[in-house]
Amino acid sequence: xxxxxxxxxxxxxxxxxRRGVFTAMPAAIYLLIFFCTPLLIIVAYSFGTRTAxxxxxxxxxxxxxxxxIIDDLVLGIVWRSFWLAGLTTILCLVVGYPxxxxxxxxxxxxxxxxxxxxMIPFWTNGLIRIFAIRFLLGSDGPVSQASSSLGxxxxxxxxxxxxxxxxxxxxxxxxxVLPLYVAIERLDWRLVEAARDLYANGGKAFRKVxxxxxxxxxxxxxxxxxxxxxxxxxxxxILGGAKTLLLGSYIARQFGQxxxxxxxxxxxxVLIVAMxxxxxxxxxSAASELTGSSS
Amino acid sequence: MSIGMQTSKGVGRLLKINAWLxxxxxxxxxxxxxxxxxxASQRVNIWGGLSAxxxxxxxxxxxxxxxxxxxxxxxAISTLASTILGTALAIALDRYRFRGxxxxxGVAYLPIIIPDVTMAVMLLAFFAQAFRFLGNIGPQLQLGLxxxxxxxxxxxxxxxxxxxxxxxxxLDPALEQAAQDLYASRWxxxxxxxxxxxxxxxxxxxxxxxxxxxxxxxxxxxxxxxxGTTLPVYVFSAIRxxxxxxxxxxxxxxxxxxxxxxxxxxxxxxxxxxxxxxxKEDS
Amino acid sequence: xxxxxxxxxxxxxxxxxxxxxxxFDEVVxxxxxxxxxxxxxxxxxxxxxxxxxxxxxxxxxxxEFPTEGRLKIFGDEVGNLxxxxxxxxxxxxxxxxFPHMNVQDNVSxxxxxxxxxxxxxxxxxxxxxxxxxxxGLGNRKPSQLSGGQQQRVALARxxxxxxxxxxxxxxxxxxxxxLRQEMQTELxxxxxxxxxxxxxxxxxxxxxxxxxxxxxVMNEGRLLQVGSAEELxxxxxxxxxxxxxxxTNLLDATVADGDMIILANGTRLKAPNPHAxxxxxxxxxxxxxxxxxxxxxxxxxxxxxxxxxxxxxxSYLGHSILYGVKVDSTNLNVRxxxxxxxxxxxxxxxxxxxxxxxxxxxxxxxxPVAVTSEAS
Numbered sequence: 001x002x003x004x005x006x007x008x009x010x011x012x013x014x015x016x017x018r019r020g021v022f023t024a025m026p027a028a029i030y031l032l033i034f035f036c037t038p039l040l041i042i043v044a045y046s047f048g049t050r051t052a053x054x055x056x057x058x059x060x061x062x063x064x065x066x067x068x069i070i071d072d073l074v075l076g077i078v079w080r081s082f083w084l085a086g087l088t089t090i091l092c093l094v095v096g097y098p099x100x101x102x103x104x105x106x107x108x109x110x111x112x113x114x115x116x117x118x119m120i121p122f123w124t125n126g127l128i129r130i131f132a133i134r135f136l137l138g139s140d141g142p143v144s145q146a147s148s149s150l151g152x153x154x155x156x157x158x159x160x161x162x163x164x165x166x167x168x169x170x171x172x173x174x175x176x177v178l179p180l181y182v183a184i185e186r187l188d189w190r191l192v193e194a195a196r197d198l199y200a201n202g203g204k205a206f207r208k209v210x211x212x213x214x215x216x217x218x219x220x221x222x223x224x225x226x227x228x229x230x231x232x233x234x235x236x237x238i239l240g241g242a243k244t245l246l247l248g249s250y251i252a253r254q255f256g257q258x259x260x261x262x263x264x265x266x267x268x269x270v271l272i273v274a275m276x277x278x279x280x281x282x283x284x285s286a287a288s289e290l291t292g293s294s295s
Numbered sequence: 296m297s298i299g300m301q302t303s304k305g306v307g308r309l310l311k312i313n314a315w316l317x318x319x320x321x322x323x324x325x326x327x328x329x330x331x332x333x334x335a336s337q338r339v340n341i342w343g344g345l346s347a348x349x350x351x352x353x354x355x356x357x358x359x360x361x362x363x364x365x366x367x368x369x370x371a372i373s374t375l376a377s378t379i380l381g382t383a384l385a386i387a388l389d390r391y392r393f394r395g396x397x398x399x400x401g402v403a404y405l406p407i408i409i410p411d412v413t414m415a416v417m418l419l420a421f422f423a424q425a426f427r428f429l430g431n432i433g434p435q436l437q438l439g440l441x442x443x444x445x446x447x448x449x450x451x452x453x454x455x456x457x458x459x460x461x462x463x464x465x466l467d468p469a470l471e472q473a474a475q476d477l478y479a480s481r482w483x484x485x486x487x488x489x490x491x492x493x494x495x496x497x498x499x500x501x502x503x504x505x506x507x508x509x510x511x512x513x514x515x516x517x518x519x520x521x522x523g524t525t526l527p528v529y530v531f532s533a534i535r536x537x538x539x540x541x542x543x544x545x546x547x548x549x550x551x552x553x554x555x556x557x558x559x560x561x562x563x564x565x566x567x568x569x570x571x572x573x574x575k576e577d578s
Numbered sequence: 579x580x581x582x583x584x585x586x587x588x589x590x591x592x593x594x595x596x597x598x599x600x601x602f603d604e605v606v607x608x609x610x611x612x613x614x615x616x617x618x619x620x621x622x623x624x625x626x627x628x629x630x631x632x633x634x635x636x637x638x639x640x641x642e643f644p645t646e647g648r649l650k651i652f653g654d655e656v657g658n659l660x661x662x663x664x665x666x667x668x669x670x671x672x673x674x675x676f677p678h679m680n681v682q683d684n685v686s687x688x689x690x691x692x693x694x695x696x697x698x699x700x701x702x703x704x705x706x707x708x709x710x711x712x713x714g715l716g717n718r719k720p721s722q723l724s725g726g727q728q729q730r731v732a733l734a735r736x737x738x739x740x741x742x743x744x745x746x747x748x749x750x751x752x753x754x755x756x757l758r759q760e761m762q763t764e765l766x767x768x769x770x771x772x773x774x775x776x777x778x779x780x781x782x783x784x785x786x787x788x789x790x791x792x793x794x795v796m797n798e799g800r801l802l803q804v805g806s807a808e809e810l811x812x813x814x815x816x817x818x819x820x821x822x823x824x825x826t827n828l829l830d831a832t833v834a835d836g837d838m839i840i841l842a843n844g845t846r847l848k849a850p851n852p853h854a855x856x857x858x859x860x861x862x863x864x865x866x867x868x869x870x871x872x873x874x875x876x877x878x879x880x881x882x883x884x885x886x887x888x889x890x891x892x893s894y895l896g897h898s899i900l901y902g903v904k905v906d907s908t909n910l911n912v913r914x915x916x917x918x919x920x921x922x923x924x925x926x927x928x929x930x931x932x933x934x935x936x937x938x939x940x941x942x943x944x945x946p947v948a949v950t951s952e953a954s
Binding site for chain 2: 134
């Protein structure tokens with residue numbers, strides 16, 4: 001049998017495709033080995049068995065590690081992480097939406113300067129920024145000193161869930177602000193004006209027009225804040241006390257002192273699944289925006 | 296430029312107050328840290344006058360110096376490798392259609408959003424498994440600085456790819472076609488037209504990769520081995536031992552370094568002025 | 579048929595498109611197109627957006643490749659040659675000037691790629707820059723030029739290579755009206771100066787009609803008609819062309835015996851046509867070729883080419899008056915010379931319209947078939 005003669009465009013497309021594969025190949029192979037394979041291994045570990053010495057046996061597959069998650073103590077940790085992350089997300093939204101709105105409605109020149117001021121803390125060293133918060137909030141730190149010299153007594157907030165939330169807000173607020181900024185900036189202001197004519201009441205115009213039109217930004221921002229908050233490790237380690245044990249630290253502990261890798265792996269899988277759900281939700285909302293949901 | 300609708304005075308004032316509170320929240324902790332790094336007092340919290348004594352002090356600490364050296368080595372190698380790999384990936388995703396492109400695109404961005412802890416334990420488990428496997432057939436390996444380098448490349452490829460792709464997206468695809476129409480081979484069209492035009496994007500991506508590599512603590516802490524402590528890992532464990540004036544000084548330097556890198560990156564990512572040919576006639 | 583002004587007689591076509599089809603996945607962008615463009619011809623491809631005209635142009639340039647069919651440039655098969663191996667150059671819609679190079683480097687780019695040495699290339703580039711009236715701007719960056727100037731650089735950059743065919747993709751689309759008219763004349767002059775065929779794509783029929791020797795009208799990937807401006811206007815091959823080129827009234831009808839057609843309302847009209855009895859057709863009547871008057875004033879010769887109706891609208895346009903005449907349920911636009919106010923019809927007036935037997939044109943209503951007129 002002879003190969004069918006390719007139409008010129010099919011031959012060209014095939015050559016193009018080969019070129020694309022060739023260009024993507026090095027990075028694709030790297031990610032396959034050092035990202036996808038680790039991802040699969042962690043899933044495999046979550047079904048593995050912990051031996052008496054604390055090593056992991058990849059045989060006799062079982063669900064023990066997942067069953068352990070339903071344990072009250074563990075569920076408590078997952079639940080605490082979940083609501084702390086949820087609360088962080090809501091706070092970020094409450095503070096971030098008006099902030100993004102303010103940025104997006106400045107004149108172009110000022111807006112660009114303000115944006116740079118937002119971006120600097122976003123990309124600078126996260127560990128150091130959390131350290132700064134710790135320094136500031138410490139029981140003998142500047143804030144506390146100021147408050148006691150003013151007669152309000154010592155300021156005891158470090159190593160509490162409040163401190164963790166402040167730290168997460170500090171770390172992830174920009175993740176909320178940037179997508180919101182993008183959504184608000186590309187708003188069709190004529191619609192908003194029309195709504196203000198129509199509803200006379202600014203609050204109603206906001207609820208009926210501005211908010212729905214920026215919803216994709218709200219969803220993207222919420223996901224970008226929730227996911228890292230849910231799996232946060234550095235923030236609770238530095239700002240949270242022994243009582244504020246969160247999922248991130250708990251996972252880390254399974255790979256450290258506790259030496260229970262299968263269990264740590266199962267907890268990681270929970271995080272990964274949460275992340276994948278979030279990604280899908282975000283894509284859905286972006287897609288529905290494209291197909292026109294400005295009703 | 297439209298400034299949007301006129302918000303009522305009261306709402307406008309609230310928006311403004313909120314904005315300045317947010318900026319204060321962003322910057323005051325960092326400023327306080329910087330100020331206190333110049334505190335002469337041995338006790339971190341008591342202001343003992345202005346002094347830069349902790350900076351030279353810090354440089355006499357061998358642990359810090361070796362951690363700094365490790366960090367620089369990791370950052371340099373991982374930035375170079377991820378810039379090359381990430382740029383090629385961005386070009387492939389932006390310019391070509393091929394089977395598996397959609398999957399690759401999805402996978403390529405996961406390292407950015409996956410929580411640090413998850414990425415860290417994934418890589419730890421991977422190295423453990425790989426060492427066990429390799430140990431059976433020959434070399435006995437253990438975690439070290441090189442595993443940190445490998446891990447940093449894995450997440451930095453994605454960062455570089457995102458930044459470079461944004462730049463490619465701003466480029467008129469007709470430019471490369473025009474070059475080919477003017478008798479340039481494919482390679483020459485890329486080298487003479489596309490490459491110089493996306494170079495700022497590549498540099499911006501590289502600077503961000505550098506900044507992220509110098510900042511990473513969670514992943515490095517998990518996959519590093521004996522002698523492979525990086526500066527953030529050192530700082531992290533030092534913070535857990537308690538705040539020292541030395542720590543304030545290192546932190547200030549790290550803050551300064553990442554700020555410089557980020558500002559340069561932002562500068563390079565600026566939307567190129569009038570890249571798209573304008574069509575207004577002189578009046 | 580039409581004789582174009584600067585047509586060469588030996589007539590080897592510069593571009594030959596033979597049964598070319600282009601599919602993007604399942605979408606047929608170009609559907610079995612046959613087309614020959616003569617050497618030295620100013621040729622336009624006209625149609626609404628998405629009609630396949632740009633894809634056809636890009637296939638000639640080598641920026642797209644046909645799914646089926648063959649493509650020849652001066653007899654040489656080029657169907658699957660990459661763009662850098664074809665003796666054609668393109669002026670892109672966005673101009674695609676290299677933003678990091680100055681005007682001179684932009685213009686000399688093609689020569690340099692062809693191995694012309696630096697000095698020689700710069701000299702030729704300067705010549706062309708002078709020719710497109712940009713002398714002295716060689717050191718500017720494209721971003722420092724106005725839209726019209728950028729357009730000229732794009733032209734110079736393509737023409738400096740002495741292409742055998744110059745392709746232009748909506749070259750004037752981004753310019754304002756005044757500049758566009760200026761550039762139309764200039765393009766025409768340049769084309770005559772270089773004596774090569776210019777193939778240009780546009781959605782603007784006026785642009786196509788004023789500039790081109792011949793025009794190809796496309797719709798939905800198909801080539802509907804090729805001809806001179808006059809042919810397309812006077813003798814459209816089908817309903818789409820009649821409707822697309824200029825303004826017209828289209829009356830649905832069926833062909834009857836004896837050179838007659840029957841309108842939807844039963845009126846029989848004299849309209850000699852080559853179509854078989856019973857064929858569904860449309861009669862095209864240009865608004866300016868219709869006479870209007872009182873019902874009793876129809877000249878006797880015109881009884882078989884007349885209709886009665888009622889004035890629905892009347893608009894005064896200065897040099898003419900545009901009436902909307904309601905004939906049963908269809909509306910006819912009629913353009914009449916301006917007359918004194920008291921002589922004008924007003925809405926509600928009963929009128930008759932009639933036309934000369936040579937000014938109507940009957941087109942088939944069914945699937946359009948390409949009608950090509952030979953250029954020489």
